[in-house]
Amino acid sequence: MLKLMKALVSTIATSGMLASFAFVSSVSADEYFTITNGELERPKGYREWVYVGTPVTPNDMNNGKAAFPEHHNVYMDPGSWAHWKKTGEFRDGTILMKELVSVGSKGAVSGNGYFQGDYIGLEATIKSTKHFPKEPGNWAYFSFSSKDHKTVNETATPFATASCNTCHENAAADDFVFTQYYPVLRAGKGTGEEASGGHLSTLKNSYSVPKGN
């Protein structure tokens, strides 16, 4: 019995355990995302995070080919939302998901407009001093969308700073995030429990027109 145990222990020590230690050191499971060897795994469950807004850049207003077609449903992880309500800042470890949805129809019984069709892509941005110490603002940008926007990839690597981060740094209203287009974030910034909706103070906030527009 003792002999068997010893053999077992030495087998685990030399093969399995060493391998699993090596594996653990390259995986970083943060609260709402996992980065393994520099690759972000496609996050799951974000449609149940906090919804912050839906910008829309329809193809027919962008020479038939919007850079990010077409509706962009944006969600923020709940831990970072709690921090935003309390402090009005994006915490270290914030993740925002932007899910692309086609224009499915341009008319409804309510009138003419742009109505959501099918899911056609998925992008993400993460603020992390640990993972992105050299990126401006510590924000990195990812895309899971396939080239033809017909499927999404399992993992994504960060884009070069000039591809995404630079425009966000220059044009976004609040710490690289386009809060000027997200009423939920604007109205809820640092307002504590009133951020949850229905309170007069935050209703007023969300109706104010952002600067520069």
Ligand code: HEC
């Ligand atoms: C020319 C400027 C510009 C560039 C370049 C750009 N973005 Fe953005 N991005 C925007 C604007 C404007 C919004 C908000 C409005 C919208 O979605 O249309 C936005 C919103 C986002 C959001 C939602 C969270 C947020 O920060 O507001 C994500 C995620 C995102 N972009 C990812 C990317 C990725 C990935 C790239 C690089 C492939 C990229 N962006 C390049 C302008 C840009």
